[in-house]
Amino acid sequence: MTASLAPSQAPAGRRRSTRRRLGPVGTSVLGAVIGLAFLIPLWWTVVNSLRPGDETFRYLNPLEWRTFFTLTPTLDNYFALLDTDLGRAILNSLFISLVTVVVGLAICATAAYGLSAFKFRGQGLLFSVIILSFLIPFDAIAIPLADMFRDWNLQNTFFGLILPGLGNGMAIFLLRTFFLAIPEELVEAARLDGLGPWGVFRRIYLPLSVPALIGAGLMLFLFQWQAYVWPLLMGTDRDHVVGPVALSNLQGQFAVDYGVLFAASVILILIPLAIIIGFQRYFIQSVSTTGLK
Amino acid sequence: MKRSRALLLAGVAASAVLLAGCSAPADSGSAGDGSGTVRFLGPEDPATFAPVIEAFEAEHPEITIDYTQVPFDQYSSTLQQRLGAKDDTIDVYAVDQPNLSQLAAQGFLEDLSDLSDEAKAATSSAQFEINQYDGKMWALSVWNSTQMLFFNRDALAAAGVEAPTADPAARWTWEQTADAGRAAQAAGTQYGLLLEQVEAYYQLQPLAESLGGGSGIIGDDMLTVDVTNDGWVKAMDWYGDTFESGLSPRGVGGFQTAPVFIDGNVAFFVGGPWDVGRFASDASFDWGVAPMPYFEGGEVATPTGSWSWGVNTASKNKDAAREFIEFAALDPAGALTTTEATTIIPSNSEAAATYLPGLEELGGEHAAGVADLITYEIEETAVPRPVSVGYVQFESAMNTAFADIRNGSDPAARLEQATTQIQDAWKKLR
């Protein structure tokens, strides 16, 4: 790599925020209050996953400390999940989502690169096609798509479950947006150092777009992690059951044990949560701008 | 369309080669001679059907039953899509009884008329009739249901109201129930009355039937809407008022109704047999069971119906599939195993006679008389939902109308609107 790409740390003093209207304390307090407000509904869910299902609605009104806390937490609801297909479903969903993220990111990132790094006739048209593809509501075209997949004997296969997640026009749009912001000078410099189109993609575009790649990855991941209508159409037998379907299967037609339902959702939330928190450290001042300093 | 498909095939063929390892073609592995694997689709937890599957496999070692659960809220539509695509990975499936005629009309159900005599002998007349469409029998009734009036005896005692009994001859009227509910509210209970499925045709049809409004569908082809007659309007006026006056809570729906009763916040609760076991384990007050009320001067009508099982016409293993549903519906011992792991009534009369005392026992002293009550309602007062190819559209429009009436829409005008909506939807059927 050229020397111009090496991030040169600015002196610490210069990086300090100089926006002073709200001091760090005020900002911290405001940030915390908003964060906690967003947490309240989930907190209530977690607390009720630690309570027997018949107590779920007992402390709703008027509000009291027991609405949001319990002194006698129990893991019974979580143990009850051991008798269900949820474990299997989570493994399946994880497998489907991870394959989708890896293959999908490769497909989407190359496409975004093709759209942003070159100038050619018909570029606008291709971009329009990609935009159009994500304007089409997937759940609405799932029925004709499922007919095709049945013709190809894809029902009850992981391939049939993974495939629809791969073509994600929105992820391409997202990556293109961030790819366009990559300074031309960097690319030019890399090219002078002898990098071809593939090299520029791998050594300039990808490393400089980590936050956008994470965002696109999360987009691909959530599409599969929350897929519900499509797996039902593709016929999930017990070997191919996925998380949201297993979750809905917990709701009987006569009664729902909300304690168990909430416990299952907490588990289903944990994996994306780990991903979101795990990748927070990449959401820092981007290399693409520090590299210019 | 043809061309785009050909294009698709080419595109996917390439990728399919790469991923061939992942895709295993679904093969039903059946011989068509009454052995092999029977794939069974239903909306219940696998544990519910484990006993019947186990009992059947013990009796028929050459047949394996492979059960798949589809969530209840998406069951009908998923079934519709998969059967419409001639999906042969379904051999037997559970049929929500009012949807039977639509499924039969589309050719998704195997004609089982040759079993008519046995089926007639095995169950109540309402449960036999429900499987008939176009003069043929398309499925076998496995489960049945009814509704009862549960009450919070402590709440009534606090209001000085004498509680109803389980005796059908001493059945309360809705007016009486509402008055007692208001008295209980005055004495400190939050709500007076709550129906378990607040916005569902299944539970609200009897209100209109009681006032002579009929099911709402009439005509030789059962494709004429009739929900704006006096009976329907009066019934819905009364129902809307229970919410307007605060006797019943708005905004509590879905599965959140039974917990209101369990938490002691409502005096009267209309629910099903499945609530007996649940209240016995979760409610910490004195409760009891009484017959579902009727309107003063009106007819007695109670909900009925549940699930039948049928054979998919696209199945490649019909003989084995038939063996299985005959076992579950016609063989009393087999029928009994379908309810072993849940609280629902078997349609098979002999099985029900064995089952109901057990249900009463499950409810303890609170549920005294429940077995006789259920038997009586199923034989005498049950009014099935209408058999019509347009039932699905009808129910969907009616349930939305019920929800609006509950939230304060004018009943007469709203029923008028529902009539137009249903007529519009039915135009597409013919």
Next chain:
Amino acid sequence: MTTPTTRAGADPRARRAVRPAPPARPTRRGRRHPALIALAFLAPALVALLVLRLAPAAVALWDSLFRTSLLGGTQFVALGNYLELFGNPDFQNALLVTVVFTILINPLQVATAFLLAVLYTRKAAGSKIWRSLVILPIAVPPAVSAVIWSVIYRPDGLANGFLELFGLPAQPFLTSPQQALASIMVLLSWIGVGYWMMFLIAGINDIPRSYYEAASLDGASWWRQLWTITFPLVRRPLAFVLVADTVSNLLVFAPVQILTKGGPEGSTNLLMYDIFTRAYTLGDLNTAQAEVVILVLITLVIVALQFRLLRTED
């Protein structure tokens, strides 16, 4: 004004760091076989989108010209399904609800996401934790967020509990035709705002700090810096968020399905929910596909307008 060239050019140090390109050399956007190379990079995605989205959409478009009846069979009706839809008061209402919903929710969500992104990119204690909490709701399964919010909106639920705490009167929320749509919007914002904020954070982080430092030396206020530096320089991510958020909101239906079923009085009957019920519950696939075509056209118009409005001057 937001092109990379201007941006780098505005920063004197950037000029120094990068070797100036000899004028004779072609720029990166005009190389020898750019179209072929670009197509090679685009091919997998185009095949995937063609097979998985556009082909079934074409089938849907084709199907929308037919009518299959349960008792009658299939016949070609040309635009019959469309004409019937536009004459149907329920569909007209669904269109109106969808338009009102789109006009209100998107600016609100994007503005909130932007302000939150600004807040959470400032130097403050624990901001990574707090912003994770704001992003988190996107991970909640839709069926569960609907259950949670049904409990919040119940007459005796959490929302009224909090209102009571502050001495405010109880509200009907989902049971009132006037409040139901707004209640659904709040729910959807709880789910989505953090998600869109995430992309804006990535965009804000791409802005060189030196810009702010220079502006501060010039004595520009925080508010002025927000409008003259942050806002213009995240314009591209902002455009992405606006378009993607608009599309996502037009395609949402799960909370409506679980909470209100389009009611009360059709006040939450969004087009996508109407499509879903028609296709999956009522089994009227042909009309549902006609509605899909209309929905896609509406989305197309809105998105085209947004692109036009947000087009950068270059």
